[in-house]
Amino acid sequence: MNGELMKSGFIGIIGRPNAGKSTLLNNVLGEKIAITSDKPQTTRNRITGIYTDLEYDEGSGIQMIFLDTPGIHKPKNKLGAAINETAINTMGGVDVVLLIVDGTKKFGKGDQYILDMLAQSDSKKLLAINKMDLISPEEYLELYNRYDESGMFDGIFGISALQDTNVDKLMKCLTKYMAEGPMYYPEDMATDHPERFIVSEIIREKLLQYLDQEVPHGIFVEIESYEEKPHITEIGAVICCERTSHKSIIIGKGGRKLKGIGKSAREEIELLLGTKVFLSLWVKVKERWRDSDRVIRNLGYRDE
Numbered sequence: 001m002n003g004e005l006m007k008s009g010f011i012g013i014i015g016r017p018n019a020g021k022s023t024l025l026n027n028v029l030g031e032k033i034a035i036t037s038d039k040p041q042t043t044r045n046r047i048t049g050i051y052t053d054l055e056y057d058e059g060s061g062i063q064m065i066f067l068d069t070p071g072i073h074k075p076k077n078k079l080g081a082a083i084n085e086t087a088i089n090t091m092g093g094v095d096v097v098l099l100i101v102d103g104t105k106k107f108g109k110g111d112q113y114i115l116d117m118l119a120q121s122d123s124k125k126l127l128a129i130n131k132m133d134l135i136s137p138e139e140y141l142e143l144y145n146r147y148d149e150s151g152m153f154d155g156i157f158g159i160s161a162l163q164d165t166n167v168d169k170l171m172k173c174l175t176k177y178m179a180e181g182p183m184y185y186p187e188d189m190a191t192d193h194p195e196r197f198i199v200s201e202i203i204r205e206k207l208l209q210y211l212d213q214e215v216p217h218g219i220f221v222e223i224e225s226y227e228e229k230p231h232i233t234e235i236g237a238v239i240c241c242e243r244t245s246h247k248s249i250i251i252g253k254g255g256r257k258l259k260g261i262g263k264s265a266r267e268e269i270e271l272l273l274g275t276k277v278f279l280s281l282w283v284k285v286k287e288r289w290r291d292s293d294r295v296i297r298n299l300g301y302r303d304e
Contacts, residue, residue, distance in 0.1 A: 006054075006061040009095035009178040012123070013068045016110050019102045020130040024161035025068045028171065029190050052187045062175060063183050067094065096124045096177045103131045103139065103158070105216045107146050115150055124177050127153045128170055133160040196223045199269055203237055203281070206265045210257060211249065218242040219250075220289070232276040235269070240286045247283045258283065 013021045026032045029049050049066040054063035097118065101111065118125060127147050128142060140158050148156060155173050159166045183193065200221040207219055218241055225236035241247055251258045258281060266279040 006063060006181070006183050007175070007178040008063040008065070008181040008184060009055070009063045010067065010093070011096045011098055011174060012094040013066055013098050013100060014114065015100035016102065016105075016114065019100045020161045021100045024100060024128070024130070024159070024167070025066055025160050026165060027167055028066065031190055048192045050185045050189050050191060052183070052185070052189075054187055056175070056243050061187075062178055063185065064174060065184060066176060094123050095179070096126060096174060097121055099125065099127045099153075100130050100161075100172070101127065101130045101143065101147075103135045103143060107143065114149065115147075115152070118152060125153050126170070126173065126248065127156045128159045129157070130159055130161055132165055133163045134156045195273065196226050198272060199223060199226075199235060200237065201262070202268050202272070203239070203265045206238065206261045206268075207250070209264075212260050218246060218289075228275075232278055233273055234278045234280075236280045237282075239283045240279060240289060242285070242287055242289060244285055247285050250283050 013025065015021050028051055049068060051064045051066065052061065053063075054061040066097075099114065099118065128299060129143050144156055144158070147153060157166055157170045157173070159170055189200070200223050203221045203231065204219065207221075211219075220240050222238045222240065223235065224238055225234065227234045239250060243248060249257070250261075252260075262279055262281045265281075266277050269279065270277045
């Protein structure tokens with residue numbers, strides 16, 4: 001039960017954009033709680049994923065709370081700065097910092113920036129070189145040696161979060177750093193985010209999938225209405241973008257693109273909620289919202 005003594009702890013997942021952090025989290029939990037796409041900066045908020053195994057070791061349980069953070073990048077606006085701050089703050093107060101790096105990318109200044117920040121953390125540190133299925137053994141070894149020579153990692157793993165390669169070995173290592181402590185969440189709880197938040201993220205994921213490179217980062221989704229009825233849940237959401245031209249792109253000719261986004265989002269939301277869903281989508285223009293303190297605060301980030 002909640003509060004029962006067991007092994008437990010917190011793991012902060014950090015890395016550059018599009019390294020596969022959310023893919024790994026979804027893999028570990030066996031269900032989708034964090035949206036993914038091939039576009040960088042997909043994750044904006046810190047996503048909490050809760051892994052619980054009550055039969056972990058001869059009847060004793062373990063609970064690992066994963067904090068999946070936005071990709072650390074060079075910010076271009078207030079939203080970018082707030083996203084970075086969310087990721088950086090996660091390094092403090094966790095039992096383990098798990099750095100995920102994209103094995104297909106060469107080590108660069110952004111990677112060194114993260115290493116410099118990691119050096120300030122007193123937490124245990126593990127490294128997972130992701131996308132092993134896409135690189136050669138020589139490329140893996142080059143990255144391995146580059147990070148190993150920093151001397152700051154307690155373990156380095158080569159994984160493929162998408163193909164489930166060596167994720168079990170990474171998880172086994174993580175359990176070593178969990179200590180006797182309380183069961184923070186009920187055993188059937190996979191995330192502490194409310195359903196409204198996950199619904200808004202599903203809609204944003206479909207926008208990322210349907211839209212061109214420049215438009216997705218200029219959008220956010222607000223849930224304006226959410227009414228649960230006996231056999232259906234009625235949801236009204238507003239898609240906010242920065243330009244009138246972006247609004248036209250989102251809607252598409254004859255409204256076809258918006259209908260496709262809505263249909264794809266509705267189908268996934270129905271799987272999440274286990275009920276029929278009536279989803280209404282509107283598109284509004286909010287110019288330069290990524291530099292608006294009010295909007296950033298409403299998205300869940302603290303004031304500067």
